[in-house]
Amino acid sequence: MARQAGINLENVKIRNKSTVLKLLNRKGAMSRKDIAKEVGLTPATVTVLCTEMIEEGILQEKGEMQEERRAGRRKILVDIAYGCKCVVAVSIESKKTYISACDLKGNLISGKIIKTDTSIAPIEFLKIIEKECKVLLWENEIEQRSVLGMGICIPGIVDRNRGISIRAYGIWKEEVRIKEIMQEAMSCPVIVENNIKAFAEGELLYGAGRTGDNLLFVKWGPGVGSAIVTQNQIYEGKDHRAAEIGHYIIEPNGELCHCGRRGCLETKVSTEAIIKRIRSIYSKEHTPRLYENTGGDIELISESNFTEWAESGNELDMSDEEVVKILHKSIERLARTIVNMMTILAPDSTILFGFMLENEEIRKIFMEYCQQYDSTYTEEYIQKSELSRKIYYIGATAIVTRQYFFEPKDS
Ligand SMILES: [Zn+2]
Known part of the structure; x- marks a missing residue:
């Protein structure tokens, strides 16, 4: 007793x-x-x-x-004492993987970017991540006992409880037991979560999301994803498949998507899809300005160059009508899907992030389309995340600090 x-x-x-x-x-x-x-x-x-x-x-x-x-x-x-412990935050995206060490407030101590190598077995790539993490800790003189845990974020379907990436679209085709592998390799607690859900958790813990009970999160770039927060909790659907906005079907019998279905939103608006379409019309006649700027080299119409442009915030070159049309079509499709989603959910607010929506000009066009459908959808209602700049580590940090620091389980 x-x-x-x-x-x-x-x-x-x-x-x-x-x-x-x-x-x-x-x-x-x-x-x-x-x-x-x-x-x-x-x-x-x-x-x-x-x-x-x-x-x-x-x-x-x-x-x-x-x-x-x-x-x-x-x-x-x-x-x-936010510096009393450190979190190893890993964000695996389709092209790049971001490895960071952060304090408990989600501030970056140090980080590095490596290429996401999808040509090797997942376990081999996880070994590379392990090595890079250990080097990062060593370089920053962070001792093992100061590490609170490791957070790993990845797109697609994730079973967080078991720490398994079930289907990381565009990265791995098979299930990967990330938690089991990394926990043993790093000798610290590991949490694995879908990248958008983790970012939403970052907002709830560190950002503006703290003020709303019901929120919709939308990320654009390179793919499209979303997460739903109800009553301050991330909504979990059957088999972890909720809020898959990228796989909302918008075209019957459309293009084949990574997920195996046809006509998903992602087949129209992912940066990969946009580049594919621009490449298909690239010529001296149809895209004279782009043709001139790239010296006729179609290889320069690449996802990485496009990403670089979007991230730079440089103005959109409006002289190639055909290119502008492709962009507008993608932006409109995304806006329409989000407006529909908001109609169903009626969230307190919608929070946007990802490099496409962080580009002022793209967001402006996006908002115009949203308001065209519903004039009450103001920039206050559909707002940009304040944590955008921390996108590659805030989510992975939050999932670890929440579970092991702010809300540790009762003994
Ligand atoms: Zn799909």
């Missing part, structure tokens, strides 16, 4: 600590007194919790704040 009671008290303490950590993450440094007020615990309890967490190195005292009314009296603030 006594042992039982002890365990329960310990669980209460873990939960209270979690509440304090989440509050500080949301509001920033606070005094012990204000924390007590916010979370509804006695100041004495909060003081004990804070003392323990300071001893554990999780919290730190941070400066002093002048109280407005009683001049002269100062109170000490406490804040999360």
Whole structure:
């Protein structure tokens, strides 16, 4: 009995600590007194919790704040020691893989980019990732015991509980037991999640998403993906297949998609599809400006050059009507699908990210199409993510910090 009671008290303490950590993450440094007020615990309890967490190195005292009314009296603030642990964040995308070390706030300590090599067996590529991660930690003098865990994000269908990539469209054709392989290789906890769902979790923990209960996330570039948040939780559909916006069928008997179906949105709007279409009309007659700029070399009409242009934020060259038409058609198709999706879900807001939608000009055209369908869809309702710049590591960091730092499971 006594042992039982002890365990329960310990669980209460873990939960209270979690509440304090989440509050500080949301509001920033606070005094012990204000924390007590916010979370509804006695100041004495909060003081004990804070003392323990300071001893554990999780919290730190941070400066002093002048109280407005009683001049002269100062109170000490406490804040999360975000640098006390580090997260290894891996984002496997169809062309590139991003390997980063981040602090608990999702700030980048150091990172590198490698090519996603789909010509070798998945296990061989995971070995390359393992090696690169170890080098990154070593170069930044991060010790094993400072690593909270490793987060791995990948497109497509992921079974997060078992840590398996079930179908990573355009990357691997088979199931890959990523968690099992990497956990042994890295000797730290590993979480695997779909890239868009992980990014949404990053928004819930670190970004603007914190204010809305029901959100729709849409990523464009290179493929298209989405995630649905309801009541502050990521919606999980049957067999992890929810919100597959990229595989929303828009054309009967259309082109064959990576997923095996035909006529999916991705076959029309992925950067690969756009490049394919531009290449098919590339000529001196139809695309004179592009032809001149590329010196007649069709090889320069590549996904990587297109990505570079989109990311640079350079203005769209409007002189090749045919090219502009292709872009507009893709943007309109995406806008229409999202407007339809919003009609079904009626989210508090829709959050856009990915390099295509981060391009000001593309987003402007995209918004025009959305508003053409529904004039109430303002830029406030369909907004750009504030965490766009952290796209390649914020999601992988969030899935790890949430599970192992902010909301650790009761013992
Ligand atoms: Zn598809």
